[in-house]
Amino acid sequence: MAEMTQLEERQIRDYVDSQTPEESGDEVDIVQKVGRRRVAHENHDLYDVWMTSGQRWWVITNMTNLYLQDDFKSLDQAFTYHIGLNAVLREQFAVQPDEEQVEVVGKPWRRYAGAVEALATAEEAEDFQAVGIRCRESLLALVRDNIGASWVRVHEDKPPQAANAKAWFGIFANSLTGNSKPRTYFKSLGERTWDLAVWLQHYVDASEIDAEIVLGATREVLRTFALLHADYSQPVEQRCPECDSYQVVKESSEVIEKDGAFGTLLHDECAACGWRSEQSFDEWPRERLRRLIDYKTGAWSPPRRSMEDLEVRDTDPGSA
Template structure:
């Protein structure tokens, strides 16, 4: 499959950042792309000097072909690992999303913790109470936000439906607004129903948790979109496939050339140079330039684990 120069560089830099200096990436081939559970995964075959890896994206990770001879094996392991991590990290959100629902999400996390230890119907009713409290915390956090604007009549502080419908009007339109108002209405009714259901079951509580988490995440994403503005598109072909292309150079001065490139038509902005010193303000440049450490801690079950920056461990922050 074809891939852009920026895409190839991103994968190559990622593999190199996870490999010792004497086993750097050579041939990088894109061998497929699969949409599974609504998420696109790109698949690459990477030949290093002494090893060979499958690289799979979203999140980006690599798997030794000695342990996974077939690409499908690595993909199945990758998806399984994601499912496991998703369950373990059920209460984790990206920092930018968490910013908008911090208090509500803390209460939602308490609901998940309560669910994990619940045994009787009254315990599952308690999960409903905590989910309801999380929804109320969301509206209380943003009731005085600038983007709410002037209101003829303000709902009561605990009127989740009233406030959430105002949020929907301010943050969305069209079908998205209709969807948001629908899940707001039904989720609130579910939490109240669970709270008073003396025959509550584990399934009841689990579904209410899923519904509550969905409302909080959708609200958070729409608030974040309002801050960031519309998703940028290529001015030439209107594609959304805009990528940051960052190339490291050592001459005539160590630094990086940065530009934005369209993965669809190849349109590119003018390249801008940033010196190494300016790029790493506040960091230990010498530590970055040192070769990556290797050893048993780098591997788990044949998988070469990323260092702390899983999605973007390379210096350019692109892969």
């Protein structure tokens, strides 16, 4: 049996509970970690979960899913299905960015998705050339959306024209990172991908393979830009003071009342060694509390007197 931290066990319990209908009354009884497997550069943790009803689940991470052991008699069978399901989902959503990417490269990514769709129906050389045009438009959209951003540092007296994507990729690289290796990589990646897209646009003997290469390069530009932007925008990643691990996560309690205010207790916890920081109280604004109450629809509500007190505090000019 593989070792696991309390945090890891709690996360699996919470996941299974979230997938179990409340009206069933069934709860997680035992969580056992039964191993870890690595496929295609990704680790997958494997768990055997027992419910109070006697029902058992296989739970497999990345992307986390659960499989009824009545349907999958062996762990190998469940794991094989899990890997296949993940492959299908990744292919199905290959052109959909994650939440962070939507915020940073939403418009360019929509143009990239149009290029993917164009390839799906392409048959002749001119169709594959059109993929290059759409990829070029995606790269230009990335430039146009960011040339006026507050983080952009232009050292020249006169900034490049918006159509000069290669020059802007260099400016973006210099602005987003001081690390020479990622900076050089993104600058080179942007310039080479731009050249590829322009080449495909004019290549009269363009083929499906050519279009696939340009699509892959364009996607990598958008993905790398989003990663550099996230690294630039976020604080330095916290490391555990006990074991130096990066696996420090923010944990919170259920909503509680403290000194007449409502909120949650927060603490940092290391998934690698189990270290926990001191707790701090995070007071919730009135609107956030109301949204929670509406969402719960009666499953949780603070005492009526406390809610009335809350209303008084919000409307009292001297409460601020």
